[in-house]
Amino acid sequence: MTSVFWTWVAAFFTLSILSFLYKDNPFYKFAEHIYVGSSAAFYVLQLWVFDVYPKLVGGFQYKVGIEKWILIIPAFLSVLMLTRFIKPISWLSRWAIAFTVGMAAGLGVTGLLQGFLVPQVKATFLPFYVPGTSFWNSFYLSVNNILIVLGTVATIFYFYFSREHKGALGTISRAGITFIMIAFGASFGYTVMARVSLLIGRMYFLIHDWLHLA
Amino acid sequence: MKREIPLAITFISGFLLIVALFIPHKPFGTLQETFNDWYIIVSGFTMILGIDSLLLHNWNKVKRRKSDWPYALALIMSFFLTFLWGLYSIVYEPTHNPFAPTASFLKYFYKSIFVPLQATMFALLAFFIASAAYRAFRAREINSTLLLFSAALVMLGRVPEGEQAAPYVFGIISLLFAVYFFIEASLLTAGFLKYLYIALGVLLLAAIYPVGKLLLAYLPKIADWIMNIPQLAAKRGILIGVALGGIAMSLRIIVGIERTYLK
Incomplete structure (x- = not known):
């Protein structure tokens, strides 16, 4: 009985959201607001259960010595963040914001260097001639490497706006936009496939789990 | 003081993290992990501010019967x-x-x-x-045509039985375009454009069989090639640009040139 009730609840929300395809209507608006409200609570709980509780409360419980007491700093900064609710001392929340911004900037430099820039540049240093099992295999692999290097360089040049895209720069940037368009088309195809697969999932739920038609 | 202390906090926290990257020894070695935990804790509390804003905005709507x-x-x-x-x-x-x-x-x-x-x-x-x-995706200029073709090839190449459907999809589209070109040619008086339209129509009709065969045999490989070569190259170029921009912005924040977060 319980599962039947919850299946009907799920079907109601699914149909309510899909009703937007007809036009904006009260069912859609209701489901949309429920989605926003419940998602906000969901993420608060997720943040508490997986991040704040184990790292702060769990840290105070299980860590020892300096590692335990140093947690007073993030706890203090977290409390400062809440001073935004108290007008006369709301400026203190800037300290906590400054800390998160500084951390994000520091992690941005190190993370982008280690995770993006260096590995991507390293992976672009490819040989223009690759020995293969046959002439055509070698030709295919070499052309692919040349295309990757040229495509990467051309794409970077496309985003170089300090000079007008004329002459050689114009030619390179035009090659760049060609690669970008192919990449966007491929990403678009992937996104459409993901969305359609979600749609198939919802249709399967309605037909199979809710209506028991198949 | 209300501006200097936050600027100092931003500088110290950001600078220490960069230093930690170059000195992998105690106390700097574990600094990145420790600061990352602190960041998660403090930014977790910012969620409360967001929730307050969301609820207050909606409560005001209810109170004022908007x-x-x-x-x-x-x-x-x-x-x-x-x-x-x-x-x-x-x-x-x-x-x-x-x-x-x-x-x-x-x-x-x-x-x-x-x-x-x-x-x-x-x-x-x-x-x-x-x-x-x-x-x-209107195939009016070369860039949107490229977008259209790569999207279509990736979609058809990555779905089960896509290669079976692709020759028919290509055949129908080619047929429609060929008919369109023949109609356009029939409306024109003799001239270069009229013969060009006829030639394009014939070319499309002639391409249906060989291109269909090619798609049937190689479509998944073509889709893989698009993903692994031109798509990868453009994505890599964009990622390198994003990384350079992100690093520049982060350094501006750390040294205090960028201060909009204090407003």
């Missing part, structure tokens, strides 16, 4: 009901975790309310993406 206020009330109620349900799972259920597989929160709320709402909301985008594609 248009659509019943929906705002539904939002507030759904927030508190979800939150209380999660709290109940934390306090009273044996696992003390609302995200445990046996918790009622995960079993009923997540599977019957959250997933249907989220999945359907994203599934709805399939229709809007299709209508946006209709506008964006």
